[in-house]
Amino acid sequence: MRLLTIGIVTAILVTLVAVLIPWLPTSASEEMDRITFVYWFATIICIGIFALVVAVVLYSVWAFRAQPEDDTDGPPIHGHTGLEIVWTVIPAVLVIAIGVVSAVVMSQNADAGRDPLTVKVFAQQFAWRFQYPAQGDLRSNELVLPLGRNVRFELESADVIHSLWIPEMGQKQDVVPGVQTKIVITPTRTGRFTLVCTELCGLGHSTMRAPVRVLRPAAWEAWVREHGQQAGGGQGGGNGAAAADGAEVFATAGCGGCHAFAPAGSDGQIGPGLDDVAASARAAGQEPAEYVRTSIVDPDTRLAPGYAAGVMPKTFGESLTSQEIDALVAYLTDGEG
Ligand code: CUA
16 A cells, blocks of 8 residues: 555656646647647656656565565465456556547547638748648748638648648648648747758758748738739839849748858858859859859759759759749849849
8 A cells, every 4th residue: 555655646746747847839729739738648647657667666676675684485476366457457548548539639630620721832952932822822931820720731842851840839741742741730829930841851951941920810811912912013024023033032942041142131051152153154164144044953064162962952943933043043143244
């Protein structure tokens, strides 16, 4: 009896220590609330049982150790049916409970409800791009979500496996080339967060992040209207418009994640700096525009000194339209006169 009391008291104390420390980020989604519940449901059971067993073992070693000079055998015993039933039934019940609770939560977290907002996510080394099909195919390199609505993400990768994760929102999903994966997130808190890539995907993996903002529904609608106009307003026109578009492409294609370019305010260090492409083109014996275009579409043709092949993705020739590439070339060679 005393043994059991010691075990249970220790289990409660150790569990309290574990629970009272805020290990997890403050939840910002319904899914994270459920994940946190499953996490603690399983963890408290594990910590409780572990502490109970260790306390009983340590107490037994201390209380029932053989006295000096005592060379006698212990009394012969032949098992204890009641005890064996107890230590079989209790773990079975606990493991089944963990399984059932997890299955319920996984099914709830996969349910996008009746009227989800769909956001397409394009991942490529080393940037995230977002598209809102029901909002006129609005494109953004910032993820802006309305509070309290189910958001269903459809994920595509242009190159290797990435993984989408917003720590405060719990849900985590691999982005696999050739497969469209899905995940549901329902934000419950306004504010700014960070979407991170959580699958090692190359040299720029640690820079593959995107800003996330959760807005109240009215503010989100306003953002959609305003951002839609901005994106639409830059189309067509002369050189000025092309340069403006180029800045947009530079931002949404994630060029700044790897390249330093003063007009874009980027300071990436993975690829060569782009502030003097004219000099690099001269060194390569090419026209700046031709040099830049080749470097985007077929980057391993002529590598900048000191940079390795295979780091710059070879997918931009497909993932960007020819107008976008034109705009990007104009933007990067602008003012090189
Ligand atoms: Cu993309 Cu790591």
